[in-house]
Amino acid sequence: MVVLGVPIDSGTGGRPGARFGPEAIRGASALIAGNLYHVGLETEIFEYLRIVDVGDVPVTPGQHERNLDAAEKWVRELMSVTERVVVLGGDHSVLLPVLRAVADAHGPVSFVHWDAHADTWDGGPEHLLTHATAVRRVIEEGLTNQVFQIGLRGYGPSRETFAWAAENGVEHWTMMDVEETGLRDIVQQVISTATGKVYLSIDIDVLDPSYAPGTGTPEPGGLTSRELLAGIRDLVRNTDVVGMDVVEVAPPYDHADVTALVANRCVLEFLAATAQRKAAG
Ligand code: MN
Ligand code: MN
Numbered sequence: 001m002v003v004l005g006v007p008i009d010s011g012t013g014g015r016p017g018a019r020f021g022p023e024a025i026r027g028a029s030a031l032i033a034g035n036l037y038h039v040g041l042e043t044e045i046f047e048y049l050r051i052v053d054v055g056d057v058p059v060t061p062g063q064h065e066r067n068l069d070a071a072e073k074w075v076r077e078l079m080s081v082t083e084r085v086v087v088l089g090g091d092h093s094v095l096l097p098v099l100r101a102v103a104d105a106h107g108p109v110s111f112v113h114w115d116a117h118a119d120t121w122d123g124g125p126e127h128l129l130t131h132a133t134a135v136r137r138v139i140e141e142g143l144t145n146q147v148f149q150i151g152l153r154g155y156g157p158s159r160e161t162f163a164w165a166a167e168n169g170v171e172h173w174t175m176m177d178v179e180e181t182g183l184r185d186i187v188q189q190v191i192s193t194a195t196g197k198v199y200l201s202i203d204i205d206v207l208d209p210s211y212a213p214g215t216g217t218p219e220p221g222g223l224t225s226r227e228l229l230a231g232i233r234d235l236v237r238n239t240d241v242v243g244m245d246v247v248e249v250a251p252p253y254d255h256a257d258v259t260a261l262v263a264n265r266c267v268l269e270f271l272a273a274t275a276q277r278k279a280a281g
Contacts, residue, residue, distance in 0.1 A: 005056035011093025017250030028264035072097030089247030092131035214254025236273035
């Protein structure tokens with residue numbers, strides 16, 4: 001298991017700051033003393049996993065495409081020595097290079113996308129790869145065989161964009177669906193439909209701004225931290241998750257490190273649930 005940071009925010013449409021995400025997400029580990037024993041899962045992570053944090057991809061300010069190419073190259077190399085990768089963003093545009101490398105190693109994945117936003121905007125030639133178009137590009141490049149989106153809300157993209165997504169096999173659950181059905185039942189539907197290797201992408205703005213104020217495009221009416229952690233845990237325990245990213249953590253807007261803290265715990269939940277899956281054989 002390898003952890004890698006991609007400190008860029010040049011794919012951001014609104015407020016930047018996610019370039020400081022990896023540093024803040026790592027920093028939130030400092031509050032844990034000693035071991036990594038998950039008290040709910042009754043599992044010590046390091047008993048079952050060897051984990052290496054290789055630091056951040058070296059990036060050059062203003063060189064968006066070049067930085068994304070560097071991220072792809074790094075993940076490609078890492079996938080030759082490890083089965084699973086955790087990527088700390090960075091804005092959501094890091095998804096495309098990471099999934100290119102993961103799909104190259106594992107084949108097209110089932111893609112579970114947690115976000116307030118669909119990120120399926122076409123964008124046109126001027127916006128080929130931003131944080132609002134990354135999921136569109138991933139689908140167009142055939143890096144996934146199934147896409148599940150959870151937590152959508154707010155305004156946009158357009159009806160036409162959602163029609164395009166539906167035609168391309170994207171299933172989505174809005175926050176209205178979460179209110180009616182409950183998050184864990186929705187996750188159960190994903191678990192029963194997903195096939196093969198699974199990749200999780202967690203845009204931290206899927207959480208309500210009260211739980212994650214430190215992000216560039218907050219949208220009221222989102223998930224609680226408890227729902228998100230339970231959702232990750234359920235998915236990782238019941239499917240074969242080979243990679244995960246946590247993106248859009250923007251520390252300049254954070255308060256009391258709450259966003260960095262929950263982003264850190266999303267990673268730990270993935271690690272602990274993976275360790276438990278290994279323990280169970
Ligand atoms: Mn978002
Ligand atoms: Mn996003």
